[in-house]
Amino acid sequence: MGKTLIFGHKNPDTDTICSALAYADLKNKLGIPAEPARLGSVNKETQFALDYFKTEAPQRIETVDNDVSEVILVDHNEFQQSVDNIKDVRIAEVVDHHRISNFETSEPLYFRAEPVGCTATILNKMYKENKIEVTKDIAGLLVSAIISDSLLLKSPTCTKEDVDAAYELAEIAGINLEAYGLEMLQAGADLSDKSVAELLTMDAKEFSMEDAKVEIAQVNAVDTAKIYALQDEINPEIEKIINEKNLDLFLFVVTDILNNDSEVLALGNGKAKVEEAFHVRLDNNNRALLKGVVSRKKQIVTALTDAFTK
C-alpha cells in the first residue's frame, strides 16, 4: 500500500493550501496516514497565513509518483485544474465546493461537494462529525481560507455556514476576524513584485464551456488602475497564452478588494460572450467594469457558461 496524497488545484490559493493541510491533519488524527501536497507556488496571501499560524507549506509536486496509491482532491474536481497525470491515479475522495465538470472515475468514491463558499467550511464540519478537536493553528488556517474565498465574508458565494464557521474558527485561532482578514487580503493584493506574466498565471483556471476552452485569471488589488497601466504589456502576453493553449477566450479579472467590483479584460475569439454574459460593452481596450462581481465561481463561470451554451 503506497502513500495517500491530499492536494488542491493548480495555482494554489489559500483555500486549496489550507484545506490540504487541514484534511491531512484530520486524517492523521483519525489514524489514517496521508500527506498534504501542492501543485504550485504559495502566493503572498497564503504565505501570510502560513507564517502567522507557524505552518510549513505542503510539499510541492509536479506529478503523482508511482509510490502513491491514491489521492484525495480538495477544493477542485475538474481534471484540467488538477495534477497532470490525474487520469492515471486512483481518486479515493473529493471534498469540494465548486460546480462538477470534467470529472470521472471508474469506481465509486467518497465525493462530498457542498454549495458553500469555501472548502474549509466543509472541513470544519468534518472535524466535528469525527469528534476531533480543531487546534489553534488549524483553526487559523481554516479561517484564513474562508476569509480568502469570501473576500472577508463579502462575496455572494459566502453562506451562513461560512460566516458561522469563520467566527467560530477566529475565536479558536485567537484573532480579530476583521483586522486579521484585511491584513491578510492586503498581503495578497501586494502585486508590486509581480511580472505581467505572473499576474496572468498566479491564479488562472481553465474551464470547458460547451465546446469552448476558457481561461480566467483573477488577481485581487487595492488599485486596479495601477494594473491596467500595464495593458500594453498585458495584451501580447495574453495573446501568447491564447495561442499556446488554443483558447477561445482569456478573461483577466482584477478585483478591487476595497470596493468589491471587478474590472475585466477579455481577449480571444469568444470575447463577445463576455458582453452577452454580463450585459456590458467592452471598451476600446477590451475592458469592462463588472459592478459587484467578485466571485469567479458564482458570478463569472456560471454566466459565461450560460452564454457559451446558448
Next chain:
Amino acid sequence: MGKTLIFGHKNPDTDTICSALAYADLKNKLGIPAEPARLGSVNKETQFALDYFKTEAPQRIETVDNDVSEVILVDHNEFQQSVDNIKDVRIAEVVDHHRISNFETSEPLYFRAEPVGCTATILNKMYKENKIEVTKDIAGLLVSAIISDSLLLKSPTCTKEDVDAAYELAEIAGINLEAYGLEMLQAGADLSDKSVAELLTMDAKEFSMEDAKVEIAQVNAVDTAKIYALQDEINPEIEKIINEKNLDLFLFVVTDILNNDSEVLALGNGKAKVEEAFHVRLDNNNRALLKGVVSRKKQIVTALTDAFTK
C-alpha cells in the same frame, strides 16, 4: 418557486424507488417540500417491498415539466441514466453510491457519493444526522433497497456500513432479514411472465467507456438455463438494440441469486473486450460463466471500463 422532484435512474430498481420515497419523506419532515418520482415501471421485487410496507409507488414521469424548479438525483449521476431533459433542469442535489461519470453542472451543488453498497445506507445516515426518526415503513423500504443491491449482503459491493444499516433497519421494520430478503429476491427473480424484450430492458443501463457505448442488462434468476433456453429469440432482439442505439457492446448478465455467479451473453463489435476484462473465453453461443460475479457496478463496469481504456 416551482416543485422539487426526487428520482433515481431509468429502469428503476428497488434502491432507486425506495431512496426517492425515503429522501422525499426526510425532506418533508425537515419542512422542505419535495415529491418522489420514478422514470419507469416498478419491477416485481420492488412491488413486493412496496406492498409489504404499504407504500404507493411514486408518480411516473417521462420528462421534467416546467413547473419543476429543481431536481434531486438519487442512486445515479450519469446523465444517460437520468431523465431525458436532465440538461435543461437545475440539479440541486445528488445522493449516490456509484462511480461519477458524464455528470456536470454549471453551479455548485450538494453532491454526496459514498463508496457503500446502497443509496439507502447513506439515507439512513442522513436521517440520523438530521435527528429525524425512521418510521417502520420507511425502515422497511430502506432495508429492502439494501437487500436488493447487496443480494442479501452477499455482493462484493456490500460494506460493513450496509450490513449494520440492514440489521438496524430490519429491527425497526419488524422483519427477519434473511426470510424477508429471500422472499423479496425470489419475487424479483420470477421472470415467468416476461417477454424476451422485457428481459433485456427491465434493468438495462448504458455506459460510456472511453469512446465506446456499452449497455449492460442484468436480471436475477433462480435458474439461468431457463433464460438461455430462449437464446434464439434473445440474439435478434439484442442485435436490434445495438443497431438502434449504435452500441459497441451489449452485455446481458443473468445472475444466479442462489449460487451468486453470473452467466453473460455478449454481442456487438466490442465483445472481445468481455474476454479481456474477465479472462474468459466466450463459447460458440457468445456466452461465458463469470464465477462469483454478481455486481454490475463493482465487478463488471470497472473491469470493462479498464478493458476499453487500454
